[in-house]
Amino acid sequence: MEKMYRFAERFDGVGGSEIRKIFGLLGVPGMISFAGGNPSPELFPASTIADISEQVLSDEGRSVLQYGGTMGIPQLIDVLKEKNKGLMKEDDDLIVLSGSSQGIDFLARTMVEKGDVVLAESPSFLGALQTFRLADADVKTVPLCGDGPDIGVLEEKIKQYSPKFFYTIPTFQNPSGITMSAEKRKQVYEMCKRYGVLILEDDPYAELRYEGEPLPSIKSMDDCGLVCKLSSFSKTISPGLRVGYAVANREIIAKFNLLKQGADVHTSNLSQAIVLKFLQRGHYDDHVEMLCNTYKEHRDAMLRAIDMYFPDNIAYTRPQGGLFIWVTLPEEMNARKLFDACVLEKVAFVSGSPFFAEGGHENTLRMNFSMPGLKEIDAGVDRMSKVMRQYEYLTK
Template identity: 40%
Template structure:
């Protein structure tokens, strides 16, 4: 059963609940005997008073759709089909809850999907999307490469490739990894349809129901969801300004013996933090000690705006315990949908077998374009340009927060990556801020999806790469105005000229 409350509509909340449940019963989604959630539990999950749910259930009972049964609570009643169809004939749609698998039920209906839809509107300033700026992409270089491939009638670029990717690109990936301090052979690499596919493949081939998977808290929520859908038990390890708390991790490793550790050590999503070098070494040593594999998600490793990025975990691993994932989507174009993996040969074989079932191989044309882009030196020239532009955008957002933020908002200044991570002032809920910000046509991602423990409503993630530079200051001003309005409504004092701004250092 799925029920949502739209706060912005004039329809009373109890009528929204009634209509949605009624529709699901009449469509056959909720079958006879289905047990509805207790009134108090549903009220808590929707953020409404229990009386609201009571009134909705009362109206459903009045129509004979639900009833109370001793020992079972409130259940959907059986009913004559002809009465419900009201002369419209036999129901044409399938009974959807019988069609979809238990696996599909593991995918949460998340507010982020709605935010991304809103973010696609031209009149909205988006800090929600985690994608590269379309303004910084090397469109002319890539267009030239594609034209050359097609002009020379290179039919191989449009044919199938090996599932792992064609060999010259895998060799080029080895060259990229050498610059990241990782020595590998071409048969230890594999091309992916984005690094997120690597996470999904890892979940499919490594996790059995009941296995424990360790993630940072907060963490990249699609990864957490991928692990959960395979039946994993998720255990979060807190992070601080030096990355994952490996001291806490060791206690968990000793007690639970997890199957996997998933981490984003470099310019973490969503927090932007970096795992310090000593903790990286300790993490790899713990993997050896407890014989647990590490999935290193390094989507942002090239996007360092000050100094040098710290060594990848893979560069510290000499025994095959780190499975390394990265992508071209964050530095070139998101639409390329091309990433790569570096791992032990045995892991590559298993990943390739699973990928072959999913999509046979990644886009041939994208592989050829990226291979030529690397070989020509275009990628090496492109990365510094992207870093210069994103550094300016990061500083613009940071300075705008310093100008407009209410008292007690806390935020950081990451050395690289895509995101600024903010902790809201007491009295502000990210869930409520979404609506207020949307009224001002600015969107962000609330913190709660990034936490596996149900926390995070006092955090938000701001992306500074996607919005045009001219819109960043304006968008932050609108967002901060929305915060101040919520504070006013909660009888909190607005920021004054003598009050101190609190960036995370």
């Protein structure tokens, strides 16, 4: 049927996440998947949440089931402000979001007019790249080194494009697992301040640290309202509840409030109330500690298997936290071809190229260790290694 209307130009060439498309393959029986970025469902505090949910609805059903304020449930806002008092400044405010992804969308719509440039790390979170494009932004990138973005290139791109903001995932970055060093956090902040470029600091993985000392949030250095920081309970309590929040200068949060009135009026009160009680009852710290202990075992198992099985010409990161290991194949190997061959052997990952806004890097891939069990990790890495060793034969 011929359409009588035309969609806005912003959709031209935006086809949806390549990663989401492969999820269909993962239902095949026996498939070991390192492809997702999900927390382990076995570790969800389901019975605690069932108990909290029942209590909240019985005791406060009239308010939880009614419309709420756009900023969030006041008591939750208070608890989150207390949790973030080390980095919030006098001019800052806090808004509860339906997952921190909503904050990526909101900052883009707050700042970007058609054709404005947004700077992102290369590689970066696919969902954010798509969101920026759908907000009419022109995405330019700054390559990541082992300790964070290349500062020289950052300055060059800022001078060249006058970007509206720089998007960074400083801790256990998705997809690369790279963590920006303390020194580099300072350099990035000072550089952006010098040129008046906002920073969108997306930090959902910071609490999943398995070794080493926590690093200061870039927001904690902010003395002129230049950093918007996003945090999430998706990786620590549950992604299915969709609760995150933003801390930023109150003028920015006021714009988020206006956008949220139209976006979803407010985040589900029940989800907010569950997170609130989970924090108030003191479950949170113990739960995150348990997650860290368990994910550390997963990470260690994956690194041990990779050390043991992968051919010597494969490079990979050894992250101190987060959910991902980033793998660089020899130049002559192609991760998409490797993927196709691996799927036949019932092991999956995601190829790295889609994470690069400007393409290329066909020899990279991302492996997740939070979802698969310890035995699956060992068996899956073994399968991948066998395919790698027979790469030329299997992909010709």
